[in-house]
């Protein structure tokens with residue numbers, strides 16, 4: 001007999017970046033540092049999970065992503081296999097099922113718009129609705145489970161969404177993400193996704209961050225600085241809803257992250273010519289006082305924070321550079337849905 005569960009999870013954009021796992025704790029995705037993100041309304045993954053008691057000796061998992069059946073050797077399939085294997089260490093009955101996963105994003109995959117975050121958050125949420133053993137997981141524990149699929153997925157779990165802090169934690173059930181302020185905490189805040197390049201990125205985050213931890217001589221200093229100073233400063237600016245102060249910190253954190261990428265050997269370059277043009281456009285916009293902040297993840301696309309009163313001006317600054325502009329707001333976290341994909 002089949003069971004079917006569907007879950008929807010949003011993506012999130014980090015303003016304090018996660019980039020690296022503690023050596024020796026990679027399988028559990030224990031991060032080297034804390035991170036902070038905004039849960040994003042409208043950019044979502046919907047995942048339908050079908051499970052059936054395992055028929056053969058080996059567990060069978062099939063994965064269809066955005067309408068395409070993924071080969072078992074594909075990186076997406078291997079990540080999903082790894083996720084189920086690790087979850088089964090904590091919930092052994094997970095290995096007693098065959099799974100069919102159908103997953104659909106409503107935004108470009110793998111171009112620095114965190115599709116693994118929404119993807120694994122939706123999968124973890126759906127799994128918790130299927131496997132009896134996991135049925136009574138609270139949200140903290142579910143964020144730890146989502147983390148096993150992809151670190152940033154932990155931050156897409158909290159149902160209140162909004163502004164989320166993923167504490168470094170250091171161990172399986174302590175490294176969890178919690179909503180600090182709900183989605184409607186800052187109603188006039190706007191989050192603008194500016195696409196410069198919708199192609200897939202060359203170096204996946206998972207491999208990239210491992211090389212950064214292993215080769216960048218300044219890696220430890222970055223972790224200590226951000227954990228000690230930047231995190232506290234951001235939490236304070238968020239508490240005061242101080243947009244100019246927060247903006248400066250967001251841009252510094254983005255720059256710091258890309259500095260870590262540049263100092264990685266071989267060098268990781270996620271920004272392209274258009275990314276630098278966006279940085280210049282935002283700097284010009286801010287010349288008379290801060291109106292917007294940029295942040296870039298492991299890809300060339302920008303995410304811009306602004307306030308509703310400055311939205312039009314910010315859009316004008318981006319036009320001619322970005323190919324596509326999508327305006328969103330802080331949103332809610334993961335949830336179940338009764339609209340199954342087929």
Ligand code: 2P0
Nearest residue numbers: 014017018150151152205206297298
């Ligand atoms: C973040 N990124 O905090 C940072 C900023 C990209 C740059 O989380 O290996 O896909 O699956 O845990 O979560 C991308 O890393 O990596 C990421 P894994 P993940 O959003």
